[in-house]
Amino acid sequence: MSRLCVGSSHAYxxxxxxxxxxxxxxxxxxxxxxxLFRAAMAFALxxxxxGQEFNVSNIMVCNxxxxxxxxxxxxxxxxxxxxxxxxxxxxxxxxxxxxxxGAFLLTDQTLEFIDIPPTLAAPVMPVTPPWLIVFGVVxxxxxxxxxxxxxxxxxxSKRKKNKKTLDEDREDMxxxxxxxxxxxxxxxxxxTFSDGDKFTPM
Amino acid sequence: MRLLLPNPGLDDRIHSYEDxxxxxxxxxxxxxxxxxxxxxxxxxxxFCIGIGNVWRFPYLCQSHGGxxxxxxxxxxxxxxxxxxxxxxxxxxxxxRKGSVGVWRAxxxxxxxxxxxxxxxxxxxxxxxxxxxxxIMWYLFNSFQDPLPWTQCPLNENRTGYVPECQQSxxxxxxxxxxxxxxxxxxxxxxxxxxxxxVCLLAAWTVIGxxxxxxxxxxxxxxxxxxxxxxxxxxxxxxxxxxxxxxxxGVKFLFTPNVDELxxxxxxxxxxxQVFYAFSLAWGGLISFSSYNPVHNNCKQDAIILSAVTGxxxxxxATVTYTIIGFRATEKYEQCISENIRTLLNAFGVPENSITxxxxxxxFLHLNSSHPDTILGLDIKICDMHKLLSEGxxxxxxxxxxxxxxxxxMPGSPAWAVLFFVMLLCLxxxxxxxxxxxxxxxxxxxxxxxxxxxxxxxTGVTCVVAFIFTxxxxxxxxxxxxxxxxxxxxxxxxxxxxxFEMIAVVYIYGVDRFNEDIKFMIGHKPNIFWQxxxxxxxxxxxxxxxxxxxxxQTQQQLTYLVWDPDSEExxxxxxxxxxxxxxxxxFLLAGIPSLAMPLYALCRLIFVSCKxxx
Numbered sequence: 001m002s003r004l005c006v007g008s009s010h011a012y013x014x015x016x017x018x019x020x021x022x023x024x025x026x027x028x029x030x031x032x033x034x035x036l037f038r039a040a041m042a043f044a045l046x047x048x049x050x051g052q053e054f055n056v057s058n059i060m061v062c063n064x065x066x067x068x069x070x071x072x073x074x075x076x077x078x079x080x081x082x083x084x085x086x087x088x089x090x091x092x093x094x095x096x097x098x099x100x101x102g103a104f105l106l107t108d109q110t111l112e113f114i115d116i117p118p119t120l121a122a123p124v125m126p127v128t129p130p131w132l133i134v135f136g137v138v139x140x141x142x143x144x145x146x147x148x149x150x151x152x153x154x155x156x157s158k159r160k161k162n163k164k165t166l167d168e169d170r171e172d173m174x175x176x177x178x179x180x181x182x183x184x185x186x187x188x189x190x191x192t193f194s195d196g197d198k199f200t201p202m
Numbered sequence: 203m204r205l206l207l208p209n210p211g212l213d214d215r216i217h218s219y220e221d222x223x224x225x226x227x228x229x230x231x232x233x234x235x236x237x238x239x240x241x242x243x244x245x246x247x248x249f250c251i252g253i254g255n256v257w258r259f260p261y262l263c264q265s266h267g268g269x270x271x272x273x274x275x276x277x278x279x280x281x282x283x284x285x286x287x288x289x290x291x292x293x294x295x296x297x298r299k300g301s302v303g304v305w306r307a308x309x310x311x312x313x314x315x316x317x318x319x320x321x322x323x324x325x326x327x328x329x330x331x332x333x334x335x336x337i338m339w340y341l342f343n344s345f346q347d348p349l350p351w352t353q354c355p356l357n358e359n360r361t362g363y364v365p366e367c368q369q370s371x372x373x374x375x376x377x378x379x380x381x382x383x384x385x386x387x388x389x390x391x392x393x394x395x396x397x398x399x400v401c402l403l404a405a406w407t408v409i410g411x412x413x414x415x416x417x418x419x420x421x422x423x424x425x426x427x428x429x430x431x432x433x434x435x436x437x438x439x440x441x442x443x444x445x446x447x448x449x450x451g452v453k454f455l456f457t458p459n460v461d462e463l464x465x466x467x468x469x470x471x472x473x474x475q476v477f478y479a480f481s482l483a484w485g486g487l488i489s490f491s492s493y494n495p496v497h498n499n500c501k502q503d504a505i506i507l508s509a510v511t512g513x514x515x516x517x518x519a520t521v522t523y524t525i526i527g528f529r530a531t532e533k534y535e536q537c538i539s540e541n542i543r544t545l546l547n548a549f550g551v552p553e554n555s556i557t558x559x560x561x562x563x564x565f566l567h568l569n570s571s572h573p574d575t576i577l578g579l580d581i582k583i584c585d586m587h588k589l590l591s592e593g594x595x596x597x598x599x600x601x602x603x604x605x606x607x608x609x610x611m612p613g614s615p616a617w618a619v620l621f622f623v624m625l626l627c628l629x630x631x632x633x634x635x636x637x638x639x640x641x642x643x644x645x646x647x648x649x650x651x652x653x654x655x656x657x658x659x660t661g662v663t664c665v666v667a668f669i670f671t672x673x674x675x676x677x678x679x680x681x682x683x684x685x686x687x688x689x690x691x692x693x694x695x696x697x698x699x700x701f702e703m704i705a706v707v708y709i710y711g712v713d714r715f716n717e718d719i720k721f722m723i724g725h726k727p728n729i730f731w732q733x734x735x736x737x738x739x740x741x742x743x744x745x746x747x748x749x750x751x752x753x754q755t756q757q758q759l760t761y762l763v764w765d766p767d768s769e770e771x772x773x774x775x776x777x778x779x780x781x782x783x784x785x786x787x788f789l790l791a792g793i794p795s796l797a798m799p800l801y802a803l804c805r806l807i808f809v810s811c812k813x814x815x
Contacts, residue, residue, distance in 0.1 A: 019553040065550030117361040123353035131342035135404060138342075142407050149414055150657060157655075 005062035005073045010083045013114040015069040021110035029068045040100045045074060048092035052077050090116050206711050215307045216297055219721055226496045234417050236493050241421040245490055248428035248631025249481050250511050260519035261595035262471050264455050267462025274472035279512050282742045283476045285734035288504035289706055294491030295500050296718045300642035301485030308710045314801030316643055318698050319485035321794040323639035325690040328667060329683045332674040334629040335401035337622050339381055344618035351376035352609050370772035373606045378764045385677040386765040389780050392677030399675045402668060410664040413637050416656045420634045427631040434624035435521050442524030451527015452520060454590045473746045479511055483698040486635030489642045499723045529607035530589035537584035544579050600625060681761060689787050694794035696747040701798050703740045712736060
């Protein structure tokens with residue numbers, strides 16, 4: 001059966017990095033794990049092609065390396081010498097990728113299907129951009145501060161103006177005793193002390 | 203040297219000693235005053251310590267021989283920076299006016315120096331506040347986990363990332379594409395990018411409120427903006443030293459290479475850095491000193507400020523390089539891991555057969571046995587030295603290298619917030635001095651009506667400046683900013699500083715200046731100050747200026763662009779400036795530098811025309 005796998009153009013390469021993913025809790029890759037892989041592939045193909053009953057025997061593996069990488073091909077359940085096209089296999093794997101990863105406790109990066117790029121998770125984007133909130137808080141505080149400072153300086157300058165007019169009024173009142181100005185006392189102007197420009201100079 | 207140019211009418215234009223004593227006793231001046239000495243010192247420290255201490259000095263230190271760079275830096279700090287500093291402090295304190303007023307009082311023909319200072323402060327303030335706007339954008343975006351610059355957007359069929367992000371990195375993409383939406387050249391303006399406009403609005407509003415009543419509000423703001431950076435640097439130092447690879451960075455920074463001292467560019471760069479670090483010739487320091495009491499000990503202040511600046515530069519450089527060392531180590535290990543993976547995959551050997559410890563021997567063994575296969579693979583050369591030297595200057599340091607390093611630290615959003623708050627404080631405290639150097643000269647020149655209160659002056663200046671800074675909110679804004687950085691802040695400042703020294707020493711008279719200082723602080727400055735004011739400092743500035751002009755005119759005018767279509771992408775491509783840029787450079791650098799002779803000439807013509815009539 002492996003003859004169909006070797007050098008086939010329909011084969012996919014798989015690379016597994018258990019130690020990278022699990023570190024100290026890494027399990028050893030052996031034939032049992034390989035059996036699980038073939039079973040997982042059969043499961044994926046069954047879920048994708050509803051109706052066709054794929055079996056572990058339809059998944060053929062070859063060229064295994066100590067890296068833990070190998071190639072596999074899928075044969076059709078009806079005729080075991082006909083291999084499934086790459087496109088069908090790819091779509092099946094894509095659909096059940098998470099389940100396959102889960103079976104091995106691996107991720108998209110540590111269980112790699114060469115030439116099947118994983119669908120990436122969208123970047124996290126909250127509903128309201130947080131920067132807008134911070135911006136709003138800062139601008140609100142600054143705006144309130146500006147208004148406060150302007151109003152307080154206006155109030156201060158008004159108070160100063162009132163104090164100034166009060167002082168001016170007090171000055172105006174100095175020449176008026178008992179409410180009467182000097183002009184209204186009804187006196188006579190004494191010309192002795194005038195400058196005397198009317199008279200001829202000496 | 204008794205060389206003194208004739209300067210008639212000087213005594214009529216300045217306060218006499220009796221006037222000064224009377225004003226001091228009665229506190230009869232209507233100028234603003236500092237609440238206490240601490241405010242003044244903190245304002246000056248904040249003004250001098252700016253973003254350049256974090257992202258310019260460490261790069262210079264590392265590239266010019268590490269620990270050996272400290273020798274020219276400290277020597278020039280003492281010979282060039284300190285004398286100029288004392289000169290600006292003393293002349294401001296004695297003549298009690300802003301920069302335009304001081305030079306006009308010394309001689310009306312010298313008003314051009316004040317005008318030049320104001321123009322330079324304005325131009326620098328415009329692009330400096332744009333940097334603050336970018337810092338604010340990053341600050342606002344740091345309040346989320348995961349940080350937005352750790353993620354790339356996906357392409358259409360969700361199998362990979364957007365090619366621009368894929369080829370460069372998430373931090374590059376976030377800076378050049380998301381934050382700035384950079385176009386491919388300075389001619390391609392591309393309209394305004396609204397996140398930058400919004401952040402510029404925020405930046406100018408914050409500056410407006412801090413300076414709304416002049417130094418009575420900014421003097422209170424500096425308690426935070428001048429002191430917080432030191433606290434944050436301390437926190438980063440402790441965190442940085444506990445990170446892996448920190449000591450590699452610090453060693454790289456300080457390993458002395460004494461041969462670099464023979465290189466004249468080392469001394470030139472040290473001199474230029476001292477000059478810009480002290481914010482000399484901006485006019486702000488003269489203004490700030492004019493609010494001091496007459497008998498304030500300005501000599502002590504100059505010495506304290508020089509010491510603080512020198513210490514802070516070294517302190518900030520150490521912290522910066524712990525983080526750079528950490529990032530370089532992380533990237534180096536990542537590079538080695540990728541190479542190991544490539545080798546493992548190519549040769550199909552079990553996973554743990556090649557590890558970081560036996561990588562070199564394994565590689566050599568494989569290379570000797572299968573050289574062709576190795577050539578076919580994409581084995582990258584992991585160069586620690588290159589990683590430590592890349593992108594460690596300017597905006598690249600803050601927005602790319604540091605942001606990347608922060609993403610690798612646990613608890614990244616907190617570190618990002620701290621880092622950008624520190625940069626914000628550093629920038630704001632420098633801007634206070636900047637805006638002082640713009641508003642006060644405009645008031646002295648009579649551009650603003652005398653009746654207007656300080657609030658109106660600040661408001662109008664901020665609104666007009668905001669409109670001008672929309673130039674940097676375009677898609678090509680980054681290139682305009684680099685242009686301003688290179689040309690508005692270099693030659694004009696050096697020439698203004700040179701003219702200032704000549705004016706004080708040879709037109710105001712160094713003997714009269716000595717008497718003033720004796721009146722103010724009680725004793726004449728000693729022979730060190732005399733020698734540096736008369737000969738050493740002007741000579742140093744002249745040499746730096748001449749060398750700078752010579753090297754600039756010889757270079758072809760090119761600039762670096764972020765062009766996803768270029769071949770070198772993601773490295774920045776170097777393309778020549780368009781021809782009309784020469785006019786812009788003349789406006790930026792030529793007009794302020796020539797303002798002094800031009801004004802003197804105009805006044806000469808005006809006065810002689812009046813006399814003829």
